[in-house]
Amino acid sequence: xMCSTMGVFVVRMKLSALGFAMSHAAFAGAALGLLLAAVNPxxxxxxxxxxxxxxxxxLSEVSRLDADTIIGAIxxxxxxxxxxxxxxxxxxxxxxxxxxxxxxxVLGITMGDVYKLAILAVVLxxxxxGFGKEFLAVLLDRKLAAASGINTRIYYYxxxxxxxxxxxxxxxxxxxxxxxxxxxxxASAAYQLLYDIKKxxxxxxxxxxxxxxxxxxxxxxxxxxxxxxxxxxATIAFLSSIAISPKRRRSRLGSG
Amino acid sequence: xxxxxxxxxxxxxxxEGERTPALHxxxxxxxxxxxxxxxxxxGAGKTTLLEVINGLLPITExxxxxLGERVGSRSHRLRRRIAYLPQDMFFSPDTxxxxxxxxxxxxxxxxxxxxxxxxxxxxxxxxxxxxxxxxELSRRPIGRLSGGQQRKVLLARVIARQPRVLLLDEPLTNIxxxxxxxxxxxxxxxxxxxGLTTLFVSHEFGxxxxxxxxxITVVAGRIIARGMTEPQPxxxx
Numbered sequence: 001x002m003c004s005t006m007g008v009f010v011v012r013m014k015l016s017a018l019g020f021a022m023s024h025a026a027f028a029g030a031a032l033g034l035l036l037a038a039v040n041p042x043x044x045x046x047x048x049x050x051x052x053x054x055x056x057x058x059l060s061e062v063s064r065l066d067a068d069t070i071i072g073a074i075x076x077x078x079x080x081x082x083x084x085x086x087x088x089x090x091x092x093x094x095x096x097x098x099x100x101x102x103x104x105x106v107l108g109i110t111m112g113d114v115y116k117l118a119i120l121a122v123v124l125x126x127x128x129x130g131f132g133k134e135f136l137a138v139l140l141d142r143k144l145a146a147a148s149g150i151n152t153r154i155y156y157y158x159x160x161x162x163x164x165x166x167x168x169x170x171x172x173x174x175x176x177x178x179x180x181x182x183x184x185x186x187a188s189a190a191y192q193l194l195y196d197i198k199k200x201x202x203x204x205x206x207x208x209x210x211x212x213x214x215x216x217x218x219x220x221x222x223x224x225x226x227x228x229x230x231x232x233x234a235t236i237a238f239l240s241s242i243a244i245s246p247k248r249r250r251s252r253l254g255s256g
Numbered sequence: 257x258x259x260x261x262x263x264x265x266x267x268x269x270x271x272e273g274e275r276t277p278a279l280h281x282x283x284x285x286x287x288x289x290x291x292x293x294x295x296x297x298x299g300a301g302k303t304t305l306l307e308v309i310n311g312l313l314p315i316t317e318x319x320x321x322x323l324g325e326r327v328g329s330r331s332h333r334l335r336r337r338i339a340y341l342p343q344d345m346f347f348s349p350d351t352x353x354x355x356x357x358x359x360x361x362x363x364x365x366x367x368x369x370x371x372x373x374x375x376x377x378x379x380x381x382x383x384x385x386x387x388x389x390x391x392e393l394s395r396r397p398i399g400r401l402s403g404g405q406q407r408k409v410l411l412a413r414v415i416a417r418q419p420r421v422l423l424l425d426e427p428l429t430n431i432x433x434x435x436x437x438x439x440x441x442x443x444x445x446x447x448x449x450x451g452l453t454t455l456f457v458s459h460e461f462g463x464x465x466x467x468x469x470x471x472i473t474v475v476a477g478r479i480i481a482r483g484m485t486e487p488q489p490x491x492x493x
């Protein structure tokens with residue numbers, strides 16, 4: 001649900017390239033965490049993702065780098081680092097740990113992780129509600145928001161920061177390869193269906209949670225990897241939203 | 257012309273990554289209640305001029321003062337009193353915001369974080385929509401409105417913000433011919449009724465340019481002609 005909520009920002013602000021880069025940084029971080037063994041991979045993933053956000057944010061803002069360029073530069077580097085760290089990791093840890101980093105595993109989450117996730121969810125909710133108005137203004141149009149007297153830079157970086165945190169956390173659930181499933185697809189589906197941003201913020205997490213739940217059931221019933229099952233469910237939700245979207249229907253009528 | 261509200265002295269500005277300055281040693285005084293039209297060829301620095309006035313673009317030389325305060329990139333508080341309508345500000349059909357929310361958001365900076373919009377904010381929003389004749393559009397998605405209707409909603413946003421200074425960048429461009437006349441009169445009415453200091457960029461001959469107290473011509477980042485009601489000799493620096 002946290003993932004899908006942040007997805008509403010990522011989709012509208014076209015940050016997916018940045019998020020993509022962050023997710024791979026998180027992967028590399030987690031791999032390093034596995035290698036060092038003494039450090040919890042979750043914290044290393046968080047650290048890497050946040051650092052990536054803080055480096056890439058200004059970079060894309062100042063040099064107006066193309067999204068593709070960012071992916072092109074960061075993705076191979078981070079993936080390579082991640083794989084190198086994994087190859088050096090103690091062999092005992094590689095089996096489970098590495099696989100769950102790539103593909104995710106709900107079962108690998110400890111009760112302690114659940115508490116951490118819960119605390120972060122509360123913090124996220126607090127920030128989102130507290131600065132809700134300002135975030136909405138930035139989502140409508142950054143220039144208009146800045147011109148109306150909102151310090152958009154602070155909110156832009158806050159969004160990047162929160163996205164990095166959520167990306168790093170969801171690494172454990174969906175894995176590095178499918179990290180985007182829960183962020184992009186439910187939010188995109190909600191955008192297809194609704195014209196009111198406040199409702200998008202309500203629907204996206206619901207769709208995300210539904211995809212996760214149904215994916216979990218699917219993986220249990222069909223004995224499939226959990227991340228893939230969730231991805232399939234989220235994709236089904238997205239495709240059906242396109243099929244029934246009022247936006248598509250009207251634009252077809254308009255053009256015909 | 258009353259007391260000076262917008263004052264630029266010797267202002268130069270350069271866009272990042274470019275060598276030739278977008279504005280070159282430019283000075284300009286605009287008084288309260290005054291309406292100034294800015295004309296000139298494409299790329300002359302007209303938009304830049306508006307953006308240094310509200311501090312969205314940092315200047316490299318000179319000073320910009322609005323309402324007696326020096327403008328900089330951190331002048332967020334001052335910017336609440338300056339309404340700015342950027343060029344080509346149109347929303348795509350998918351934009352997930354309702355018209356009334358676009359207007360209401362203009363007031364957000366004044367409310368501050370951790371507080372919901374007050375009843376007063378909602379009332380001002382509705383009154384502003386009624387004032388521009390767009391109240392029946394209030395629950396429609398902004399991107400589904402025509403270009404002229406979107407402009408009306410953005411003008412309602414200006415009214416709802418209750419600014420002192422109004423900056424308009426090509427407010428009539430890409431609008432249906434019928435709506436242009438309507439919008440021009442609306443802008444004039446807002447300018448007069450709210451007692452604003454207004455600067456607008458336009459190359460559309462019509463009621464708006466005709467009603468301006470003054471016109472200035474900007475070419476290559478310099479003001480090369482000032483005139484209309486108070487004609488001055490053209491001087492190229």
